[in-house]
Amino acid sequence: MKALIAASILMATFGTGAAHAAEIPSASLEVQAKALPQGQYFWASNAPQNGPLLLTIDLTEQRIRVYRDGVLFAASATSTGSEGRETPTGVFTILEKQVEHRSSTYDNAPMPFMQRLTEKGVAIHSGNLPGYAASHGCIRLPDAFARKLFAITEIGTPVMITDSAQIAERERIEAEYRKAQQDYAQTLYSKQAAAKSVLTEHNRAKAEHQRAMEAYAAEFGQPEKPRR
Incomplete structure (x- = not known):
């Protein structure tokens, strides 16, 4: 217009x-x-x-x-x-x-x-x-x-x-809402990425431990299970 x-x-x-x-x-x-x-x-x-x-x-x-x-x-x-x-x-x-x-x-x-x-x-x-x-x-x-x-x-x-003042205020509120949604999505993504990183590190450590156990067994035999 x-x-x-x-x-x-x-x-x-x-x-x-x-x-x-x-x-x-x-x-x-x-x-x-x-x-x-x-x-x-x-x-x-x-x-x-x-x-x-x-x-x-x-x-x-x-x-x-x-x-x-x-x-x-x-x-x-x-x-x-x-x-x-x-x-x-x-x-x-x-x-x-x-x-x-x-x-x-x-x-x-x-x-x-x-x-x-x-x-x-x-x-x-x-x-x-x-x-x-x-x-x-x-x-x-x-x-x-x-x-x-x-x-x-x-x-x-x-x-x-x-009423341009009302329109501007509504647009401001909508912009804040969109930003809050974006911030939440970014925070959620960051937390998911951090959790994925922890899980990846856990799986890496677990695999490394498994390889160490297999190497020990190959050299010294299967370790005895502790007696109860």
């Missing part, structure tokens, strides 16, 4: 919820996505027009990225669910779209350019971005970006929500 637009098409429109626009210097759009100031976004001026659309949202980064046919062409800062009201992770599809919508749960709060993802009302919409996760579970976007995004999505457009 980190496919990049070639350098020749990296000029993009950069803006905030206000009517502000400028040109981004030629650089990796993925780098731009990570470095976006709070409340700002970019949208490639020559964004691809054909191919499947995919939205990805990272709760740790507080970023939404928009891909067309695997190519990143737009990204924005977001504000997702606050502690105790976390935005759910997983793969969703857009279930409903309304240009003007008000919350039936939270004091009739306005949710412009609403795109609903779950039956419980989690949605993408225009809203305030204070610089941290502050919503009741929805994904807030700058107004101008929400408007642009609303114009290109359809019912059924897939949305993948992840």
